[in-house]
Amino acid sequence: MTTAQSAGSETPSRPAATDDNGIPKEAVSVNRDRKRRQRSIGAVFVAPYAVFMLAFGVLPALYAIYLALTDANGGFTPTANFSKVIDDFRFFAAARHVAFFLVIWLGALLVLVVFLAIVVHAIRSRWLSGTARLFFYLPGALAGASSVMLWLFVLDPVASPAGPLLRALGWDTFTNVIQPSHLPLIFAIIAFWTGAGGWIIVMYGALNNISTEIMEAARIDGANPFQVAIHIQLPLLRKWIAYMAVLSLATGTQLFIEPSLLSQASNAVVPNDYSLNQLAYQYAFDLNDFNGSAAISVMLLVVALLLSAVFVAKGGLFDTEDV
Amino acid sequence: MNRIQPRRLVRQIGLLGVLSVTAVAVLSGCSSGSSDSSDGGRGFSEAKQDKNSTITVWVDATRVPAVKAFEKANPSIKVKTVTYDGSANGSNSFKTKMALYDRAGKGWPDVVFSSQNNDAAWATQKVAGKQSFAARLDKGLVPEGTLSGFSKGALNPCTVDGGVYCLRNDLAQTVLWYDNSLLKKFGYAVPKTWEEYQALGEKVAKEHPGYIVGSVGDTWTPEVFMWSSKCQANDVTDIRSVTVKTDSTECKRAASMLDTLVANKSLTKLSVFTPDFVKTYTGKVLMMPGPAWFAGAIFNNPESLNVPKGRLGVAAPLAWDGDSAVAGNVGGGTWFISSHSKNLANSAKFAEFVTTDDAYQVNLAPGYPAFSAAADKWVAKQESSGYYATDLSGLLKAGGLVWDGWGFPSFSQEAIWAKTITPLVSSGKSIEENLGTWGTAIKNQAKVNGYQVND
Structure with a gap:
């Protein structure tokens, strides 16, 4: 999902392909x-x-x-499934969990990824820049679930290389580390660690695409790196940032692997209905209620679409430049 | 960038759409289940029977020897073994997979082993008018003589509304395990009541810190301590109604005892299946209330505590002062026969064999057999091994003492305890003060699972 969709999509057009007069x-x-x-x-x-x-x-x-929109026998019931799942005592708790997670994670993603990409881009030394990009990208090379497995060890003070740090914070057992109040932050850190690297590379590619003439001009006008970042790079990255936000939002609202694996590993101390997607799963396979499950999924879809529409509109994602 | 004319784009998408829908329809094909079913007089409608068809059985890795033993004893019956996780640790895979087969209308296995106790609660219920998964066994499929041979109460998790829908593999009654040598060395007597147990725990904390009298780190803590205190947190009174009362004296006395012993560290907060537990407490477990299978899983297991021969003793369940002694229960597997099976006769033969026959239950089974005759022989065999410091009469006695006021609903009490109480205990909070939270969590879960809740 990362490099293939990077800035490379704007292939340089050949002179012959343009419709210039003459x-x-x-x-x-x-x-x-x-x-x-x-x-x-x-x-x-x-x-x-x-x-x-x-x-x-x-x-x-x-x-x-x-x-x-239907019941188990296929009868039309436009609201029953929705009101049933909203009345479920777990629904708003799960929605709150996902919202907390999204705020932390999207915030970190938008700020840190752009910042890191600009910093890496500003590094003049070729090998240092290359090493930094590889370093950022590596965690993302692990497939989703396996990277969460790795975190199961990192979070257990007994097995973790960061054990002393966890114990210094007063968390001497796995159960203490995964207290309910810690979970949004833990999931955000895991998701950031696994996903941010790819986006840093994408942003780096987008930064490379900014014409050197503009950068040059800014420098000649006396802009320092900070001013270049704020007035030139950020505005030109707007689309890419919106693009990252839309895709990450879609992934984030579907929070599932992290809490599911943590739930299994902790023998259900992390509940198996922590996120909305898990709740949908519980409806389908614990309560055997596929209709209720679908109602949750549809609500998630609507919310994600609405939020994406905001990002698309604000980020000008569908504007075409060369009309 | 090239500008694409909108109309052309729409046309292209439309064309692609038509093509893809066709492709998908062709790829997925159309399946229609043919239903050749009849009522065999056993309380459910039977598929067309084929006496020579292969039976498919689902077992966990531990139960594979049971299938092998059956195949050895019945070489003419064709059996296909599928190994799965046994629905263990709340994975719910048994239920999940059957829900998918129910939707597909085909694919069910003939016999399924589940390591859980709460499967009958869903497997006996119709979903959207479709036949429930579990075949009723007490209307001719399994002989009355076999059913009555199970220990008293052993078939409770299988019994719904008077009908029997599964056979119990093993019992998991709770007893008091203890290290006889350590007790003697410290000069302590085996407690007879929970009050004496608590007093002993307080003594151990003072006189021998670092030694423990039990654990509250696992999800079955309520089944060991609350169940055996007659705490009415899970009293299933009807198919879909449950009474939840967590503010009773019975609940409070157990909770208060746990609070005291957790605070003085004579009960550990670690799960007995963590490496940390084994590292910290090998040779330091003075006693431990727990299910029958603790013997093989923890004490007599080189990977775990590895208690040497001649030290492990077992005492019958403890009583609370002025009350009768009852046992709790932690699991104990069950065998289900599919009501959709095309070979009910061989499926029933299989299920009977693995639960009652000496070839498996006495010679190979790791857990305490639910079938009485097999249990007696199994206990005799264990005693003759010379591993235990005492006889196993405590275990036998506990087998008949499992309190029937704690039911088997379709939701997991263990999962509720794990998510509401375990984090509190872990951060040093009191269980007794949070019995209300626990009760509310149980009631909420019961309601979403379709139970009517009574206070």
């Missing part, structure tokens, strides 16, 4: 043919993705909406 007519028609060919090739490239997105994204979402 180009002979034959050239324009050749140009048109090429464009058409590019479009059909584009469709071929997109097709497999579209098929899988429909099969595993759009259709399940539609099925979830259908389930959320």
Whole structure:
């Protein structure tokens, strides 16, 4: 999800492909043919993705909406499932847990990732910059669940390399470390550790894309690195920051792996209904109520879509520059 | 960037959509379950029977020898073994997988072993009008003679509304385990009541700090201490109604005892299955109230406390002053037969074999057999091993003393204790003062699981 989607998508256009005035007519028609060919090739490239997105994204979402609006026998009940899950004593607790987590995590992500990317970008020494990027990226190379497994050890004072630190904070057992009040921070740290590195690389790529002329001009005008960051780099990174926020928001609202694994590892001291997604899972597989489960998922979808719309609008994500 | 004409884009997406829907429909295919079912007079509608079909059994790794023993004794019956986690530690995999098969309308295994006690509560209930998973056993599938051979109360977790829906593998009655040599060395007597136990704990904390008389670090703490104190936190009175009263004297006396002994550190907050516990307390466990399977899992286990031969003693459950002694219970597996099975006869034969036959229950089984005849022989065999410092009459006695005021609902009492009480104990708070919190958590969970809650 990271480097492939990086700033590289804006391929430098060839001079011949531009529609500048003064180009002979034959050239324009050749140009048109090429464009058409590019479009059909584009469709071929997109097709497999579209098929899988429909099969595993759009259709399940539609099925979830259908389930959320019906009862176990397929009868139409537009509100029953929603009012049932909202009345569940675990619902608002789970929503609060996810909200706390999101505030901490998104905040850290937006501030630290951009800051670190700008710092790494400003490093003149090639090997130091390269090493720093590799260092940031490495944790993200571990697949989701396995990196959480690693944290199970880090959080246990008996096994952890950070054991002395945890004990110094007064937490001498695993159960003490995973007290309910610590959990949003713990999950945010785990998620940041596993996910931030990839985004730093993306931001780094985006920074590379800022034309050197602008940077040069700013420097000649006497701007210091801080002013360059605030007045040039940040505004030009706006889209990428919004992009990161949208994708991270989608991942964050679906908090599941971290609490689930921690719940199993702690023998349920971390509850198995900590997050909204876990609650949806409990509805489906503990209560055998797929309709209630779908209702929670649909609510999550709506909230995530609304919040994403805000980020998209504020970040100008869908603006096209070269119209 | 190229600008794409909106209309063309819409058309392309539309075309792709049609293509993909077709592709998905072709790939997934259409399946329709054929239902050749009839009422066999056993209380559920049976699938068309095929006496030669292979039976699929789901077991955890510990129960694999049971299947092997069956195959050895019945070479003509075809058995397919699927190993899974036994639904252990609240994974709920038994329930989860059956819910998916229910939705698919096919795929159920014939026999399933579960390490939990709360499966009958859901496996006997219809979901959306579909036949419930568990086959009723006491209407001809398993002979009455076999069912009556189980220890008193052993089939309680299997009994719903008067019907029996599973066979119990092993009992997990709680007893008092103790280190006979240490007790003698310190000059202590084996306690007869919980009051004496508490007094002993206080003495140990003063005279021999570092030694312990038990643990509260595991999720089954309420089943060891609250259940055996007759605390009415989990009294399932009907299929879907439960009485929860956590402010009674019975609950308070146990909670107060735990608070005292946790505070003076004669009860550890560590789980007995952590490396830390083994490191800290090997040779320092003076006594420990706990289930029958503690013997093999903790004491006589080279990976755990590894108590040497001739030291481990067992006493019958303790009583509270002026009250009769009862035992708690921590698990004890169950075997279910699927009501969708195409080979009920062989499935029943299998389930009977693994729960009652000496070839497994006496010779191989690690836990205390739920079937009386097998239990007697199993105990005799354990005694003859010379491992124990005492006879095992305490264990036998406890088998019939499990208090029936603590029921088997579809939700997990262990999970509720773990998330509400364990963090409090861990941060030094009192259990007695939080009995209300515990009760509320149980009531809330019971309600979302569809129980009517009575105070």
